[in-house]
Amino acid sequence: MLKSLMTVSGFTLLSRITGFARDMLTSYYFGAGALGDVWVAAFRFPNLFRRVLGEGAFNSAFVPLYSGKLAEEGNEAAYSFSSRVLILLSILLSVICVVSYIFMEPITRALTTGFDPEKLEIAVNLSKITVSYLFFICLVAALSGVLNSHKKFAAPAFSYVSLNLVFLVGLVGVIPFVDNPVEVLAWCLPIGGLVQLIIVIISAWRTGIRFKMQMPRFDSDTVKLGLLMGPGLVSAGIQQLNLLVGQWVASFQDGGMSAIFYSDRINQLPLGLIGIAFGVVLLPEITQKLRNKETAAAQRSLQTGMTMAMLIALPAMVGMMVLSEQIIFGIFKGGEFTAAQAKVAGYALLAFAIGSPAYVMSKVLQPAYFAREDTKTPMKFTLISAVVNSILCGVAFWVIGIEGNLALGCALATSVAGWVNVGLLLAGLRKSGFLTLNTEFWKRLAMMLVASIVMGGIVWVGAYFLDDILFSDSRLLRLPVLLAIGGVGVIAYFILAHLTKAMTFGELKAGFKRS
Numbered sequence: 001m002l003k004s005l006m007t008v009s010g011f012t013l014l015s016r017i018t019g020f021a022r023d024m025l026t027s028y029y030f031g032a033g034a035l036g037d038v039w040v041a042a043f044r045f046p047n048l049f050r051r052v053l054g055e056g057a058f059n060s061a062f063v064p065l066y067s068g069k070l071a072e073e074g075n076e077a078a079y080s081f082s083s084r085v086l087i088l089l090s091i092l093l094s095v096i097c098v099v100s101y102i103f104m105e106p107i108t109r110a111l112t113t114g115f116d117p118e119k120l121e122i123a124v125n126l127s128k129i130t131v132s133y134l135f136f137i138c139l140v141a142a143l144s145g146v147l148n149s150h151k152k153f154a155a156p157a158f159s160y161v162s163l164n165l166v167f168l169v170g171l172v173g174v175i176p177f178v179d180n181p182v183e184v185l186a187w188c189l190p191i192g193g194l195v196q197l198i199i200v201i202i203s204a205w206r207t208g209i210r211f212k213m214q215m216p217r218f219d220s221d222t223v224k225l226g227l228l229m230g231p232g233l234v235s236a237g238i239q240q241l242n243l244l245v246g247q248w249v250a251s252f253q254d255g256g257m258s259a260i261f262y263s264d265r266i267n268q269l270p271l272g273l274i275g276i277a278f279g280v281v282l283l284p285e286i287t288q289k290l291r292n293k294e295t296a297a298a299q300r301s302l303q304t305g306m307t308m309a310m311l312i313a314l315p316a317m318v319g320m321m322v323l324s325e326q327i328i329f330g331i332f333k334g335g336e337f338t339a340a341q342a343k344v345a346g347y348a349l350l351a352f353a354i355g356s357p358a359y360v361m362s363k364v365l366q367p368a369y370f371a372r373e374d375t376k377t378p379m380k381f382t383l384i385s386a387v388v389n390s391i392l393c394g395v396a397f398w399v400i401g402i403e404g405n406l407a408l409g410c411a412l413a414t415s416v417a418g419w420v421n422v423g424l425l426l427a428g429l430r431k432s433g434f435l436t437l438n439t440e441f442w443k444r445l446a447m448m449l450v451a452s453i454v455m456g457g458i459v460w461v462g463a464y465f466l467d468d469i470l471f472s473d474s475r476l477l478r479l480p481v482l483l484a485i486g487g488v489g490v491i492a493y494f495i496l497a498h499l500t501k502a503m504t505f506g507e508l509k510a511g512f513k514r515s
Helices: 002-030 034-072 075-102 103-112 117-130 133-149 154-175 181-207 220-250 254-290 295-322 324-332 339-354 357-368 376-400 406-432 439-465 475-499 506-513
Strands: none
Touching: 002 034, 002 181, 002 254, 002 295, 002 324, 034 075, 034 103, 034 117, 034 133, 034 181, 034 220, 034 254, 034 357, 075 103, 075 133, 075 181, 075 220, 117 181, 133 154, 133 181, 133 357, 154 181, 154 376, 220 376, 220 406, 254 295, 254 324, 254 339, 254 357, 254 406, 295 324, 295 339, 295 376, 295 475, 324 339, 324 475, 339 357, 339 406, 357 376, 376 406, 439 475
16 A cells, blocks of 8 residues: 555656646746736636546545446456446536536636636636646546556556646747747646546556447446435535635635635645545555455554554644745745745645645545445535635635735635544544544654654754745745755654654555565
């Protein structure tokens, strides 16, 4: 499981690095003002469908069913099932794309209420270009679920790197020479989606997975998939609603949506490296162990996932809180992205960081429900968290107003809602008897927190004495210093984790040995 995690995390890290390069260039050209808000609005709509339909509702229902067929009925039955589902999904996505294109103006207007008519018109035109990405990326997510069930994690993870490479080609090779650069950025999205789809199709073919062209039909398997997807669709939609509500409130403030977008990009790093990676690996892992009647082994896999996730999430939280403004300034400041905008986004990152371990833990805990074909319980919990988030965003708007830092208030509301969701997920698993956290787990968690706090003190001291460099105008100067401070923090943390026995070097090494 740990080796699979490292495969996903390694390519995710590469994806994040290329993604940061993409965002640095995007912020340089468009800043965190009106034009930046327009791009975020156009990018957000298809990305929302990816997270809700592709990676959220669909995979949470499809992977357990497909993995179960693999374990119980063999490859041919599993291939036939996936072929029927992919054809139905393609038809559904085609309809969604066409309807969304036709009604793009009211959709964009509803999601960006605070936009003036000029910003709204540009956002609508760009969204009509980017909407086709949802067709490609949802199929990519479905095929990734098939590959993951066969313990093939590299190609799906690498496909997101390819998307960023397409963007980098557009940003470096095309945008400097055209009159409408933001439209070029919009076209990079569907082109990148097509490249991603080609990559996973080739990987599936090389793995020996053979799909069959056949008439779609609603048999017992597809009906069961639909019934499982229903709660998963609501659950994943509510999770994205938490961020959407914050961006909607922030849209009343020029640059507010951009501040949330760029700060959340940093915040997504530990979530992508650990949370999403563990979610991808744990779902087929737990499903197949439960199908083989290995309940105790499935429970151990979950607890191992929780321990390893917190080993990274806790120091990431402290690091982002201590260096929030320095990180945003160091990576994005330049061109149209001003120091004042970096300060606003830095405060938003500080607020997002508070909930970082919660976002990671929720991705680790949810597979324990999905593997048992329970998609309703997580839906109820995310609904409660969405209500909490919406109320707190409303309070932030009322207290802060459009003259204050709305991005900070909305990010903090999202963090609180994330912790509410995790508390409910933990309580549900303990009540069902699937999760029993022993004293050893809590002791390790406490030592990880101590090590993280000490590490935070070390990087704060480093940032204090190197303040002039970290806030200099030269990105080539401040980025290496920022990375050096972060590197010292990482080394210090793992030494402290070893000394406190939160996680020793011997235990980490043993986790990657072949059994």
